[in-house]
Amino acid sequence: MPALLTEFASGLKNFLERVGRLARFGLQLAALTPGGLLRVRPIIEQVYNTGALSLVIIMTCGLFVGMVLGLQGYEMLSRFGSEEYLGTAVALGMLKELGPVITALLFAGRAGTAIAAELGLMRATDQIAAMEIMAVDPMRRVVLPRFLGGVIAMPLLSAIFIVIGLFGAQLVGVQWFGIDQGSFWSQMRGAVELDDIGEGLIKGAVFGVACSLIAVYEGYHALPTAEGVGRATTRTVVNSAVVTLFLDYILTAIML
């Protein structure tokens, strides 16, 4: 029993240590951000890497999520004879929850892992050490643009996901099941407030910061071995998913 207890205690200590390091890393990045924003070139490259290259997967998934919401929502609402509320249901569900959360999960899987693997491999092949020897700050030169690129790209991806999802739901509801197009959109307009959209965008931005931070942290601190790089990418996905869902609950509780 005591052995178990000490193991638990050391596990907890490890966890707290990692959270503390992550927070310190985040503060370091935040301190560098104002200066880093002036160097536009590397940030554009990273917005391209994390955003433009994720576009296809985000749009495809958004379409399917919207379509499945349309299908499920129609099935449910038609029991009460109120199919025209489908637009409202899909819009609120997408804006407030599914849009930002699923985008964040996809973002972690598509862009987060790429960042973590890239940084981990740079660490493993001593590129980061080489930069330090040349008195080039790797935080500024390598880590910061990737972080900022993710932060910029994520809310935009989330908005695109939501819009595509709405059209997916419209495709199923209006084109296939024959809900009136006018009432689909007007019911949606009647129920969605500007605050709801703000909530979705805030969530997208917060998840963007969290997922990008985790990706650069795990990549930068990867063990310089093949296995270490692999573990860094795994951790990126797992931690991003957990943190996203945790933050989602907190943000929802605050903004409800």
Next chain:
Amino acid sequence: MRPSRTIDISTGLFVMLGLAAILFLVTQITNREFTVNSTSYRLRADFENIGGLKAGAPVSMAGVTVGRVEDIQYDMKLLKAVVTLRLDGRYNEIPNDSDASIFTAGLLGGQYVGLSPGGSEEFYKDGDRIEFVQDAVVLENLISKYLFNSASKTEAAPAAAPESQE
């Protein structure tokens, strides 16, 4: 790495697409039929019971949305709910004996304030109080009224209506 021009172009495309999506959400999905601007004016109405009326609910005349409920307060002196309505400046010729009632949209829908025009020659101005009001109909009150009525009837004449006791 691809040539930087391609990267710039596709990044620009991506950013524009994202901004267009946000613009679409803000303009196409939200309710834009009534906007608060400088010409809009406020009216006040005191209700005994507002039911489930909420700030932001529509104010309508003959089914057309002419404004929104801006604020709901409880007045401790009047012991009434004070509802502030904000009306669109386009509708500035509402007779000043018009009355306000709280209605429910559909059986389960949200509640809204309906104005029905009176016959006065003068119009409401900013800050006026609507004198004639009709409270929200609370479904529970109606049901209990109906139940108590029928219960007292059966008690009063149990012999006359024996079949109602089945």
